[in-house]
Amino acid sequence: MFTGIVEELGEIVAKAELGDAARFTVRGPLVTSDAGHGDSIAVNGVCLTVVEVVDGSSFTADVMKETLDRSSLGALHVGSTVNLERAAALNSRLGGHLVQGHVDGTGAVISRSPSEHWEVVRISLPDSIARYVVEKGSITVDGISLTVSALGIDEQGDYFEVSLIPTTLALTTLGSAAVGTPVNLEVDVIAKYVERLQARG
Incomplete structure (x- = not known):
């Protein structure tokens, strides 16, 4: 769950085509600072799961074909700027509104x-x-x-x-x-x- 308050502008630094999926590497030092494998980070409003943290400032995430087809993530390329937000913590203020990270x-x-x-x-x-x-x-x-x-x-x-x-x-x-x-x-x-x-x- 997210709040829709963007924490950081990130950048796509790598994109690997995997046939029916893609693996993105996203640079975002702030959202990566406390991220670990399995954590959720919203990338342009799409909830993605962290696969790996790279150099403490980037993370990788796998995106399946359905998500690539149903969102604008399929159009992202190396150098694209993206909005990043970590999952909301239950003890923090809800600055925006309840956001699931599921694109409609x-x-x-x-x-x-x-x-x-x-x-x-x-x-x-x-x-x-x-x-x-x-x-x-x-x-x-x-x-x-x-x-x-x-x-x-x-x-x-x-x-x-x-x-x-x-x-x-x-x-x-x-x-x-x-x-x-x-x-x-x-x-x-x-x-x-x-x-x-x-x-x-």
Whole structure:
């Protein structure tokens, strides 16, 4: 379980193709500082398991084909910058919202509208998860806990907007994501539980 508060910008330093999987080596000195085999680290919002710690500043993780196909991790390459977060500790504050690290779908950056102190980013929203997203609700974009500031539909389909403060712009990959960049989306799990309970009621 995570909170969606990015701890560090990391870098993909190696990627080994394994046929139906891939092994990534990710540099992130902060999140690696207390990591060990079997620990969970979110990489762009995807919960990955540490296989090995390398030189105290990097870790390796295996990613199966399903995850590569269903998230934006398949598009990562050596040199890609990624958002990193260690699993939440039960004795810490919950700064964002409950994030599982299980990607529900992918969207893409549609537009960016900067203003003096923040920037509004519009992101496409797949049909399959649009019903779970509400204005002023929480959504995770590439592992970042964000508040939905607007919802809409255009000729391409559903979209949502998030307003990014300077800290988010400076300390996460979303700050420099160009129009067209694919992003991992995870909706608030509570919405999915409510839908399931209603369907069985």
